[in-house]
Amino acid sequence: MSSGRNFGRALIAIGLIALCADTPAFAADAAASVMPWWGWPLALFVVCFFLGIVAVPAGVGGGVLFVPIVGGFFPFHLDFVRGGGLLVALASALAASPGLLRIGLANLRLALPLSLLVAAAQIAGAMIGLVLPSSIVQTTLGVLILGIVVLMWASDKSDVPDVPVADALSAALGIHGIFHDTARRSDIEWKVHRTPIGLAVFVLIGVLAGLFGLGAGWANVPALNLLMGVPLKVAAGSSSLVLSMTSSAAWVYLNQGAILPIVVAPSVAGMMLGARIGARVLHVVRASAIRRLVIAMLLIAGARALLKGLGIWG
Amino acid sequence: MNKANVDASNKYASQEELRYAKVLDICVQAGLVLLILSFVIYVSGILPPLVPFELLPTYWGLSAKEFVKATHMPTGWGWVSLVGKGDILNLVAIAFLAGVSAICSFAVLPIFARRGEMAQLFIALLQIVVLVLAASNILAGW
Numbered sequence: 001m002s003s004g005r006n007f008g009r010a011l012i013a014i015g016l017i018a019l020c021a022d023t024p025a026f027a028a029d030a031a032a033s034v035m036p037w038w039g040w041p042l043a044l045f046v047v048c049f050f051l052g053i054v055a056v057p058a059g060v061g062g063g064v065l066f067v068p069i070v071g072g073f074f075p076f077h078l079d080f081v082r083g084g085g086l087l088v089a090l091a092s093a094l095a096a097s098p099g100l101l102r103i104g105l106a107n108l109r110l111a112l113p114l115s116l117l118v119a120a121a122q123i124a125g126a127m128i129g130l131v132l133p134s135s136i137v138q139t140t141l142g143v144l145i146l147g148i149v150v151l152m153w154a155s156d157k158s159d160v161p162d163v164p165v166a167d168a169l170s171a172a173l174g175i176h177g178i179f180h181d182t183a184r185r186s187d188i189e190w191k192v193h194r195t196p197i198g199l200a201v202f203v204l205i206g207v208l209a210g211l212f213g214l215g216a217g218w219a220n221v222p223a224l225n226l227l228m229g230v231p232l233k234v235a236a237g238s239s240s241l242v243l244s245m246t247s248s249a250a251w252v253y254l255n256q257g258a259i260l261p262i263v264v265a266p267s268v269a270g271m272m273l274g275a276r277i278g279a280r281v282l283h284v285v286r287a288s289a290i291r292r293l294v295i296a297m298l299l300i301a302g303a304r305a306l307l308k309g310l311g312i313w314g
Numbered sequence: 315m316n317k318a319n320v321d322a323s324n325k326y327a328s329q330e331e332l333r334y335a336k337v338l339d340i341c342v343q344a345g346l347v348l349l350i351l352s353f354v355i356y357v358s359g360i361l362p363p364l365v366p367f368e369l370l371p372t373y374w375g376l377s378a379k380e381f382v383k384a385t386h387m388p389t390g391w392g393w394v395s396l397v398g399k400g401d402i403l404n405l406v407a408i409a410f411l412a413g414v415s416a417i418c419s420f421a422v423l424p425i426f427a428r429r430g431e432m433a434q435l436f437i438a439l440l441q442i443v444v445l446v447l448a449a450s451n452i453l454a455g456w
Contacts, residue, residue, distance in 0.1 A: 037370050038357075075371070079378040087408060094342045094414060101335040104326030108334055108422070112437045115415075119444045123453060130378060173433055179326055187325075244338070245419070245441065247412040248448035254409060255451040257387045258378035261404035262370060265353035272346070 040074065045266035048088070052274020053281055054294055055092075062271045063089030063214045065294065068145045068301035070267070071138070072308060078134045078141075080260040082213030083253035084267050089214070090250055091268045092275055093243035104179035105237030110192065110230065113173065114238075115245035117199055118206035118216070125210025126252035135309050141212050142306025148218050149298050152291070155222055163229035166191035179234055190231050198228040202242075210249035217243060330422040337421040341414040348407035356400035363401040390451035409449075416445040 035043075051065045067085040071078050100106035129137055166176065176191040192198070201223045209216035220239035224230040230238065253259055324332060355361055365373060365385050373381055382389055388396065396402040419438045426435035447453065 037367055040371075040374075076374045077377050077381070079381075080374060083378075087411070091346075091411060094338065094345070094411065098335040098339040098342070101331045101338075102324065102327050106331075108328070108331045109434065112419075112434065112441060116437055116441045116444060119441065119448070123444070123448050127453065134377065173437075174431070177326075245415040247415055248445055250408075250412045251445070251448040251451075252453075253378075254405065254412065255390050255449075256378050257382040257389050259405065259408060260374060260381075261353065261356060261401050261408070262374070264408060265349060265356075265404055268349065269353075 040076075041262050041266040044070065044074065044263065045270040048267045048270030049274040049277075052092075052271040052276075053278040054297075055271070055275060055278060062092045062275070063216075064145075064148065064218045065297065065301075066267065066271070067213050068141060068305050069297065070263075071141070072301050072304035076260070076263055078137060079130065079253075079256075079258040080263050082129060082137075083250070083258040083260070084263045085213035086209075086247075086250045086253060087259070087264050088267050088271050089217070089243055090247050092271060093217075093240045095272060095275075096237075097241045097244045100237035100240060104177055105233050106241040107175070107177045107234060107238050108241070109173060110175045110177075110224075110234075110238050111241040111245060113199065114202045115242045117202050118209065118242060119246045119248040121203045121206025122210035122246055122249035123252055125207040125212075126249040127210075128207075129211040129213070130252070130256055130258065135311065137212070137309070138305050139309030142302050142304070142309055144208065144212060144214075145298055145302030145305060149295055149302060151218070151222065152295055152298070155226075157222070157225055157232050159233075160188055160190070160231045161225065161229040163191050163193050165193065167193045167195050169195040177234065179231070181231075181233070188231060190229075190234060192228045192230055194228055198223060201227060206246070209246070210252070213249070213253070330425045333425065334418050334422050337418045338414065341417055342411075345407055345411040345414060348410060349404065352403045352407050356404055359400065361398060361400035361403060364396060364399040365401060413445070413449065416442045 047069065048062070048066065051062060051069065055062050055065055063085040066088045067081055070076065070084065071081040074081070076084075097106055101108065160181075170176070170192045173195075175195070176189070178187055178189045180186075181188050202220075205216050205219045205223065208214065208219070217236075217239045220242055221232075221235050224235035224238060225232050250259075327335070356363060364387065373384055376384060381387065387393070393402050393405050397406060419441050423435060423438055426432075426438060
């Protein structure tokens with residue numbers, strides 16, 4: 001247990017040092033003159049590998065860490081970072097979803113209507129994001145990331161919310177399921193309520209996801225769990241499935257030339273390799289320690305994005 | 315559990331979920347292999363890139379619009395004609411991964427149709443239409 005704690009502390013220290021110490025070096029103009037071109041994709045792979053390790057135990061998708069951190073500290077234009085962020089989130093979700101579906105932790109009947117609305121809204125968000133000046137996108141991204149920090153800090157999740165009666169829409173669509181909870185050593189049947197409100201919330205989530213290239217697992221899980229009454233594990237799994245089904249914004253970025261292979265390929269590879277390690281780290285490190293690390297990283301990256309957008313820093 | 319889920323060969327997943335998972339699994343593995351292979355071809359210089367490596371730092375700080383103008387990178391599906399370039403080849407794998415969910419949704423349509431579950435069938439069809447619309451670049455002029 002103490003080795004787990006030490007590992008957790010070491011991980012937190014490395015993460016914060018990496019973010020803070022590299023800040024001056026990552027000031028794009030200065031660093032571009034000293035770093036060979038191949039140094040950036042290599043650094044991207046290393047950073048994404050580290051982000052992949054912490055993303056899984058912290059219960060966040062890769063995109064929400066990727067966009068503010070890479071956008072704030074790497075020389076790539078925010079357009080390419082957001083395009084990369086969407087593909088990082090998509091690749092992670094695609095890889096995780098088959099396993100989650102087979103064990104009942106992701107539900108297709110729940111994900112289909114949600115992903116339809118998110119996919120449509122994402123197109124609008126991506127189109128808005130690509131015409132807005134990057135300073136405005138950077139500033140609002142900073143505000144949003146700091147809002148997510150508050151949400152992560154304060155949110156009160158419920159393992160298995162009490163849903164006395166399923167609403168008419170979810171009953172008509174057959175949205176319910178069963179999964180095995182290993183902690184409780186029992187099968188848990190679930191149903192949902194407030195589906196119409198949930199659908200409206202997911203439209204808003206889709207616009208934000210397309211606009212900022214964030215993936216949106218950070219918003220999907222609380223909306224599914226706290227609003228619609230989906231058990232936390234199924235909410236996390238179904239959020240991943242929704243992310244995997246909503247690639248419409250990635251298409252918009254691809255069609256507009258905002259996908260740069262030198263950014264995307266090392267990011268996706270690093271994040272997916274890191275996520276495999278992260279799944280193992282989950283067993284040896286306290287989730288709360290990782291969660292604090294992610295909150296600290298998002299706080300720094302959100303402040304950086306805000307200050308960069310306002311022209312105060314970088 | 316309703317009739318739809320009783321047909322399942324797994325207590326926790328319905329028939330359509332198992333089929334979706336199977337197709338997704340195959341597609342994701344193929345997509346990742348494609349992405350890694352195309353990236354190796356790109357960085358090893360086997361195929362010449364559209365944007366030379368040494369010029370990348372000059373261009374990656376530009377907005378997408380400025381990048382397209384400066385590098386003559388085609389928008390929409392124009393990149394397909396340039397797949398002989400190392401960097402553009404990567405877009406094949408990326409486009410495939412971005413289209414995987416439409417393939418998976420298509421795979422479960424017969425199950426919904428056979429059971430007469432018209433609402434789910436309609437939603438899955440609409441899901442495919444939205445992705446095709448996004449991929450088609452029809453909305454770009456708006």
